[in-house]
Amino acid sequence: MKKVCLSITVLILLTGIGFGKDNYVAKVDEEIYGTWTNPKMQMQKNVSYMGGSKDFFLADGTEPFTESKAELANKWTDADGNVWYQRYGTIIAGAYRGTKWQSLERISKSGSVREWVSKVVTSFAPENYPQAIDPKDRNYQIYYKAEN
Numbered sequence: 447m448k449k450v451c452l453s454i455t456v457l458i459l460l461t462g463i464g465f466g467k468d469n470y471v472a473k474v475d476e477e478i479y480g481t482w483t484n485p486k487m488q489m490q491k492n493v494s495y496m497g498g499s500k501d502f503f504l505a506d507g508t509e510p511f512t513e514s515k516a517e518l519a520n521k522w523t524d525a526d527g528n529v530w531y532q533r534y535g536t537i538i539a540g541a542y543r544g545t546k547w548q549s550l551e552r553i554s555k556s557g558s559v560r561e562w563v564s565k566v567v568t569s570f571a572p573e574n575y576p577q578a579i580d581p582k583d584r585n586y587q588i589y590y591k592a593e594n
Contacts, residue, residue, distance in 0.1 A: 489502060519534055560591070
């Protein structure tokens, strides 16, 4: 009986992660926030901030290609000191407006490298997050913290 109760409790907790009233409460100085660039990526610049992000074709671009409303659902630090996030959002302006996505993101211990894998979803759900950050994944991205 204890195992059944524990299993039900764990299931209830897992289904609420990231999409209920118990979302991770982001701080204004999250490691993920800031300007990230990589001239080798299709979108050369990403600017992430509390509540959203913008993607730019060119690292020195001023007109975003897309803008997303985004939230942090979860955050943790691994044994190596890297910071991980589960993030979800909806593109609200530009190309692909209305597209929903979820991502698994990692900020290096030094805070200078950001990698992620994103996934287009039809609805937000904890099980829709990518399970790993794999450089071979077609949705893999890597950026470097820009000096502000």
